Amino acid sequence: MARLITHYLTPLLIFFLLLIAWISLAYGSTSVSVFAGLSAWFNNEQTEAALIIGEIRLPRTLLALIVGAALGMSGAALQGLLRNPLAEPGLVGASQGAALGAATVFYYGVFASLGTLATAVAGLLGAMAALFFMLLLAGSGRPALVIMAGLAISTVAGAALAMVLNFAPNPYAMQELVFWLMGSVSNRGLDSLIILFPALIIGCALILSQRRLLAALSLGEPVAESMGFSVKKGSRITVLGAACLIGSSVSVAGTISFVGLLVPHMLRPFVGHRPDKLLIPAALLGAILVCLADIAVRGMPLGRELKLGVLTSLIGAPFFVWLVWKERKRWL
Amino acid sequence: MALITIDNLTVEQRLKKVSLELHRGELLGLIGANGAGKSTLLHAIAGLQKSTGNIKIDGNSINSIPPHERARTVGIQPQAVSSAWALTATDIVALGRMPWGDEDETAIERAIERAGISEFRDRIIDQLSGGERARVWLARVLAGEPQALLVDEPIASLDIHYQLAVMEVLKNYSRENNGVIVAIHDLSLAARFCDRLCLLDKGEMIALGTPAEVLTEALLSRAYGIPVDIDLERNPPVVLPK
Numbered sequence: 001m002a003r004l005i006t007h008y009l010t011p012l013l014i015f016f017l018l019l020i021a022w023i024s025l026a027y028g029s030t031s032v033s034v035f036a037g038l039s040a041w042f043n044n045e046q047t048e049a050a051l052i053i054g055e056i057r058l059p060r061t062l063l064a065l066i067v068g069a070a071l072g073m074s075g076a077a078l079q080g081l082l083r084n085p086l087a088e089p090g091l092v093g094a095s096q097g098a099a100l101g102a103a104t105v106f107y108y109g110v111f112a113s114l115g116t117l118a119t120a121v122a123g124l125l126g127a128m129a130a131l132f133f134m135l136l137l138a139g140s141g142r143p144a145l146v147i148m149a150g151l152a153i154s155t156v157a158g159a160a161l162a163m164v165l166n167f168a169p170n171p172y173a174m175q176e177l178v179f180w181l182m183g184s185v186s187n188r189g190l191d192s193l194i195i196l197f198p199a200l201i202i203g204c205a206l207i208l209s210q211r212r213l214l215a216a217l218s219l220g221e222p223v224a225e226s227m228g229f230s231v232k233k234g235s236r237i238t239v240l241g242a243a244c245l246i247g248s249s250v251s252v253a254g255t256i257s258f259v260g261l262l263v264p265h266m267l268r269p270f271v272g273h274r275p276d277k278l279l280i281p282a283a284l285l286g287a288i289l290v291c292l293a294d295i296a297v298r299g300m301p302l303g304r305e306l307k308l309g310v311l312t313s314l315i316g317a318p319f320f321v322w323l324v325w326k327e328r329k330r331w332l
Numbered sequence: 333m334a335l336i337t338i339d340n341l342t343v344e345q346r347l348k349k350v351s352l353e354l355h356r357g358e359l360l361g362l363i364g365a366n367g368a369g370k371s372t373l374l375h376a377i378a379g380l381q382k383s384t385g386n387i388k389i390d391g392n393s394i395n396s397i398p399p400h401e402r403a404r405t406v407g408i409q410p411q412a413v414s415s416a417w418a419l420t421a422t423d424i425v426a427l428g429r430m431p432w433g434d435e436d437e438t439a440i441e442r443a444i445e446r447a448g449i450s451e452f453r454d455r456i457i458d459q460l461s462g463g464e465r466a467r468v469w470l471a472r473v474l475a476g477e478p479q480a481l482l483v484d485e486p487i488a489s490l491d492i493h494y495q496l497a498v499m500e501v502l503k504n505y506s507r508e509n510n511g512v513i514v515a516i517h518d519l520s521l522a523a524r525f526c527d528r529l530c531l532l533d534k535g536e537m538i539a540l541g542t543p544a545e546v547l548t549e550a551l552l553s554r555a556y557g558i559p560v561d562i563d564l565e566r567n568p569p570v571v572l573p574k
Contacts, residue, residue, distance in 0.1 A: 083416035216430050218417050219472070222410045226378050227430040227476075228403030273417040 006270045013284035017065070020291045024061040025053060027295055029302075059193065063185040064294040064308075065287040066196045067253045070203060070245035072286020073279055075260020076267075077207040080214035080275030081238045084146050086323065088261035089246045092146065093130040093153030095257065098243075098250035100157045101126020103164050103177055120195040123251030128243040130157055135239070183254035183309020185294055192252045199248030206241030208279060210234045215276035256309045258316020259286050265323070333391050335511040336377065336406075336480050340385035346372040347535045349385070354480060354511040359503050361526030362515040363546075365556050368532040370515040371411060374482045377513070378408035389480065403431035407478030409469050411485050411515075415457045421468045422453045428475030440475050446501055447471035462489040470498060474505065481505060481512045488517065499525040519571035523547055523564055531555055547571055 005012065025034045032049045040047045041054025071089060078087040078094075089095045101122035104110055111118040130153050138149035161181075168174035213234035216224040221231050249256070263286045264278055271277040293311050300306050334353035341350045347369045354360055362370045375381035379394060379402055387394040389405055397405075407428075415424060425443050426435050444450050447467045452460060457468060466489055473481065483502065487495040495518065503525050506512040516522050522529055522543065529546040531539040533555040539546040544564055552560045552571070559574040 212430065212433070216427060218415050218419060219413055219424070219427060220410075220416075222375070222380055223413060225380050226403060226406075226408045226410070227427075228398075228400035229430075230399065268417070272423060273419055274423060275417060 006272070009267075009270050009281050010284065013281055013288065017284055017288050017291075020288050020295070021061055021065060024064065024291050024295050025057050027298065028052065028057060055190075059188060059190045060185050060294065061291060062190075062193055063188050063196065063253065064291040066193070066200050067185060067249040067256060068259060068287040068290025069283040070196075070200050070249040070286070071256060071259040071290065072263040073204055073207060073283040074242040074245040075286070076264045076275070076278045076282035077210075077214070077238055077242050078260070079264050080217065080278065081235060081242075082146050083217060083220070085265065086147055086261070086327075087150075088258065089127075089242070090255065090257040091154075091261065092150035093134050093157060094127045094243065094246045095250055095255045096154045096157035096161065097130025098123040098127040098247045099181055099255055100161045100164070101129075101247070102251040103161060103181070106177065106180075107164065107168055107173060117195060119251040120199065120248045124199075124243055124247030126157075127247035127250065128240065130154075131239050131243055135235075179307065180254045181309075182307035183256040183312070184297075184307050185253050185290075186298075186308075188252060196248050196252055199244050203241045203244035203248070204283065206237050206244065210238045210241075211276040211279055214238070214279075215274060218275060254307075254309055256290065257313045258320065259290055259312055261323075262316055262319055263289065265319075335390065337388040337391075338377065338385070339388075341373070341376055341383055341387065342385050343369075343372050343376055343381055343383045343535075345535075347376065347383070350532075350537045352530055352537065352540055354513060356479070356509050356511055357506060358511050358527045359506040359525060360511070360513045361522040361529045361543075362513055362532065363517075363519060363522055363529055363555075364532035367534075368555070369535040370532055371484050372535075373532070374408060374484050374513065374515060375410070377480075378406050378482055380408070380410075400431055400433075403478075404476065405478055406480045406482065407431075407473045407476045408482040409473040409484060409486065411488075413469050418456045418458055420454055420456055421449055421460070421471075424457060424468055425449075425453075425471045425475050428472040431476050439477055442477075443471045443475035446474050446505070448497060448501075463491060463494050466490055467494065467498065470501065474501075479510050481510060483512070483514045485515050485517065487521070495521060519547060519552070519560075520569060523569040523571055543569070 030052060032052050034053060037049035037053025040050035075088050078092060079085055102119045105118045105122035111121055134149045134153045137152060138145040165174055165177060168177060213229050216227050216229055224231050263282050267278055267281050267285055271281060294308055297306050297308050297311055335356050336354040339351050342348055350373060364370055372381060376383040377387060389397060394402060425440050429435050429439060444453055447470045449467050449471050452464055457465060466486060470486055487498050490498060499521055502512050502514055526543060528541060529543055530537060531546050531551060539551050547562055547564060549560060549562060561572045561574050563570045
């Protein structure tokens with residue numbers, strides 16, 4: 001059975017992704033035919049079905065899929081690069097950096113000339129800066145150091161974010177910011193895809209271009225260097241790709257934690273633990289899980305909306321505890 | 333022409349003006365006390381360590397050769413290697429094909445055969461013993477089929493049976509028109525298997541030549557600081573501390 005899954009992993013994941021996407025389009029308080037709605041929307045008809053499917057559920061579904069794919073892929077890439085199973089956008093400080101960047105733009109109109117792109121660019125810069133300082137501080141990929149450096153950078157970014165909140169122009173702005181930080185893919189509209197989709201393509205392309213380096217890095221930096229890789233250059237490209245994915249998804253959907261940690265762990269046994277073969281399945285499973293979590297969030301009773309990011313944290317945090325427990329056995 | 337020509341190779345604080353040549357078909361042993369500069373020399377030849385002086389491969393300066401091409405010619409197995417992930421032995425050997433950008437089955441099979449690891453090729457690296465792991469690392473670098481093979485203490489964790497087996501593999505590999513440099517602590521095995529020896533002491537090369545020329549009481553007690561018992565006439569030769 002496990003062998004069968006290994007062999008058909010990618011096609012299987014693609015099948016489940018399409019299935020979940022379909023469920024996500026079909027699921028909601030009003031029952032609408034997905035087919036009818038989609039075709040009406042494509043034909044620019046102003047029916048109720050077209051409005052619900054095309055304007056509400058389609059953007060939400062696509063957004064969940066893209067954000068999930070970005071988080072899954074960036075998690076797999078960071079873990080491979082740092083040779084550390086605990087590396088995750090949220091744990092290495094990248095998400096907090098992106099949130100700080102995007103929040104600053106949100107409220108203080110930095111990069112105003114960039115228009116709607118401004119938050120995404122700021123998110124990207126924030127994620128890049130956070131990753132850069134984390135790597136500088138950690139100095140190597142050693143698990144304990146990466147986590148400590150990530151914690152330090154998260155704390156700094158968190159403090160700065162608290163300051164941004166503190167000086168928010170008005171209480172409503174502050175509330176809006178807090179809700180946005182909790183992570184959600186609802187009510188974002190198709191416009192946000194204009195930023196997210198290219199960022200996903202570029203980020204994935206950058207990371208996939210370095211997949212052989214990630215494989216070589218399994219045996220450590222000296223071996224990778226000796227096999228003709230420029231570890232420094234390749235690491236920069238990978239970090240840039242991860243920052244692109246994390247920055248854009250955080251700037252649109254807020255912080256959705258633990259997806260990047262959970263997904264690579266679930267898949268590793270099925271790809272023979274190879275970091276290069278993990279990337280695309282991680283993107284697919286990331287997309288599936290975030291979309292699934294979003295469906296769950298939508299299923300909550302009205303008026304008590306649970307944010308998507310809160311749900312993934314509730315599921316992911318115990319898993320993180322379990323990982324620490326497992327790691328502990330190696331040391332005690 | 334020599335396969336590798338090293339001229340006045342210097343690494344700050346670690347190596348002082350080392351000059352030597354590695355020929356095709358030769359197994360060259362690198363000996364010396366801990367901290368003498370053996371690993372540094374191997375790393376510098378492989379381009380992993382910044383150095384001054386000249387290193388030529390087949391007459392071409394190492395700086396003029398693109399990294400991937402250099403990696404196809406010079407393969408190194410550093411001393412302390414571990415796998416970050418639970419890979420199988422075969423997957424680790426396949427990584428040795430990275431410089432070529434392929435997963436050439438015949439080269440991988442040949443390396444597995446040469447290192448004698450076929451019986452546990454599908455096992456996870458974490459589950460192997462130290463000796464089994466050492467041979468997997470050796471198979472990894474052999475899979476790249478480099479003309480110049482540099483190995484840093486490959487037999488340090490092995491029992492006597494596998495010490496001989498690994499030295500045999502290295503010797504045979506050198507006989508296929510390749511050059512091999514091995515850093516080694518066991519002087520008896522160095523005398524038995526190596527064609528020439530290079531003795532390093534505090535970053536300086538104090539002797540280079542046949543085992544009989546290098547393994548003398550005067551040179552060894554200078555390098556190791558203790559008296560040694562040398563009997564190269566015996567078969568196999570014996571070099572032991574007194």
